[in-house]
Amino acid sequence: MMKIEHTDLSFEVYKRLKTMILANEFQPGEKLVQEQIAALFGVSRMPLHKAFQMLENEMLVENLPRRGFYVTEIDNAKLLDAFECREALEGIAARRTARIISERELEDLRALFKPFVGKKKIDFKKYIEADQAFHNAVLQISGNQILQKFEVVKNITSQTYRGGLIRKPEETLPEHLAIIEAIANRDAALAEKLMREHSVKTQELIRDKIRKE
Incomplete structure (x- = not known):
């Protein structure tokens, strides 16, 4: 099969x-x-x-x-480092994406999370794929040539998914949808703010884990 x-x-x-x-x-x-x-x-x-x-x-x-x-094994300290990098890089990408995204690209972003909206039970594996596809798409749509070609950006993104999802889809789905709407409204400042906050919330959980180790 x-x-x-x-x-x-x-x-x-x-x-x-x-x-x-x-x-x-x-x-x-x-x-x-x-x-x-x-x-x-x-x-x-x-x-x-x-x-x-x-x-x-x-x-x-x-x-x-x-x-x-x-x-590869990754500890919480390295995972935190990766999310801090994502916060900055994806914040930049979200800001740029809000300024230049096409209607077709916007529909593609919305389509990623459409299967999960209103569902009581979310398929974990499919959500991981949609989550990663969303963040990669924002980097790509941004048009920033350095972000698109800088291989470490892809590596950083991959590293943050190593333990699966740190926060539940039910928590992060509304955040993803809010970022998409900010992008749709061409609100570059809000798109960057929401993208950074999305990462910071996860960083706080990782810091809690580090303190308890």
């Missing part, structure tokens, strides 16, 4: 594995057994190895000499 048929197999494997890692289907520190994953997706080891390299570039997996690939 999970077998992949696509011309760019390595990219498809990369996307599937990334989603699984971010949804905690592979635990931090867990070894990725190439033979098992190749059989799961119905691919050879060549595209799988390329997919591992892409994940390694995003700091989601690490290649330990003579031991193989493992899901």
